[in-house]
Amino acid sequence: MKEKVKKRTVNILTATVLVVGTVLAVLFFLREDIVSKKILYNTMATYPQATHKQAVKPSEPETVPLSATVSPTTEIITEEIVATAEPSTMTVIEVPTEYFTVVTVPSEQATQPPTHQPTSLPSDPAHEITPTEVVTETATQNTEQSFSKLLSRSGYSLSEIENSGIQQLVIADTYGTQAELYLFTQKEDTWEQEYVSCNGFIGIQGCGTRNSADEQITPQGIFKIGDCFYRDEQPTTWLNTFRITENTYWIDDVESERYNQKIETEDKENLPKSRYMAENENYQYGCIIEYNAVQPVDREKGTAVFMYCGNNATTDGSIAVDKESMSQYLLYLNSAKNPHIIIF
Numbered sequence: 001m002k003e004k005v006k007k008r009t010v011n012i013l014t015a016t017v018l019v020v021g022t023v024l025a026v027l028f029f030l031r032e033d034i035v036s037k038k039i040l041y042n043t044m045a046t047y048p049q050a051t052h053k054q055a056v057k058p059s060e061p062e063t064v065p066l067s068a069t070v071s072p073t074t075e076i077i078t079e080e081i082v083a084t085a086e087p088s089t090m091t092v093i094e095v096p097t098e099y100f101t102v103v104t105v106p107s108e109q110a111t112q113p114p115t116h117q118p119t120s121l122p123s124d125p126a127h128e129i130t131p132t133e134v135v136t137e138t139a140t141q142n143t144e145q146s147f148s149k150l151l152s153r154s155g156y157s158l159s160e161i162e163n164s165g166i167q168q169l170v171i172a173d174t175y176g177t178q179a180e181l182y183l184f185t186q187k188e189d190t191w192e193q194e195y196v197s198c199n200g201f202i203g204i205q206g207c208g209t210r211n212s213a214d215e216q217i218t219p220q221g222i223f224k225i226g227d228c229f230y231r232d233e234q235p236t237t238w239l240n241t242f243r244i245t246e247n248t249y250w251i252d253d254v255e256s257e258r259y260n261q262k263i264e265t266e267d268k269e270n271l272p273k274s275r276y277m278a279e280n281e282n283y284q285y286g287c288i289i290e291y292n293a294v295q296p297v298d299r300e301k302g303t304a305v306f307m308y309c310g311n312n313a314t315t316d317g318s319i320a321v322d323k324e325s326m327s328q329y330l331l332y333l334n335s336a337k338n339p340h341i342i343i344f
Helices: 002-046 072-083 087-092 107-111 131-154 158-163 323-332
Strands: 168-175 178-187 190-201 221-230 241-243 248-251 262-264 274-276 285-289 306-309 319-321 339-343
Touching: 131 158, 131 168, 131 178, 131 190, 178 319, 178 323, 190 323, 285 323, 306 323, 319 323
Parallel strands: 168 339, 221 241, 306 319
Antiparallel strands: 168 178, 178 190, 190 319, 221 285, 221 339, 248 262, 248 274, 285 306
């Protein structure tokens, strides 16, 4: 009987020890879990701004070997921590360095977009042509074609022009009472067009042969360009110039020895029939076309043919262009180049 009581007592004590031990073990593990979670929570509060992209090695973005030793719950919390930690404090996290690289990006770089400098491809010297060469080649070719066509239509040949020593040529292509004017200059072996082309006006009876002194026809042919004249402000030119004064006249009197010439005189009483140049608005500036100028002059062919400023058909057979175009022609014309004009 005593042995049975003793055996039962031992069993009760053993069971009690096992129960107490189990309870203590459960309490111990529960305490450890609470402490672990508390530490993790405090860590999240300490590192709220890190990014996993900045911490992971670029070459191994998907390698996370810690997952084999960490529970799923811990692994998720760890990812959240890394995703919100500050770059500058990432080094305090105890993570094996062989798997992660701490990258610190300055705040200025993080807010500025990347700047890409344009790069130029290397050129091929063997095939490179500068824009100037292209434009010059095209312009020269077009100029030669234009010059040849205009010269052919005028009835004159290139050999006639060059054999006369002419190095500068104005070409007036007329139709009705209007004209298109071009200026060409000989440079070495080619004729280049100066970019002063313009439209103008001729005599109210068109272009042709003058048969009397009073005809309002612009004479057809090739003529030398003479002196430049002006009334007020002297234009820039390479031509010889003279200023029109209150004493400047152009003689129209067929009986005068000075027919078709300019004179300066204060003797108004004995002045032959002439035009008073100071009163004509067209004479602001221009140049003389030496028509009927070779002595002895033909007194039936007329006088005073000029290229001057104007916007209408002329009554004296001169050529009129706008003031700006006239100044441009004078700027290019050069008496040393023996300038001439072809009118057709």
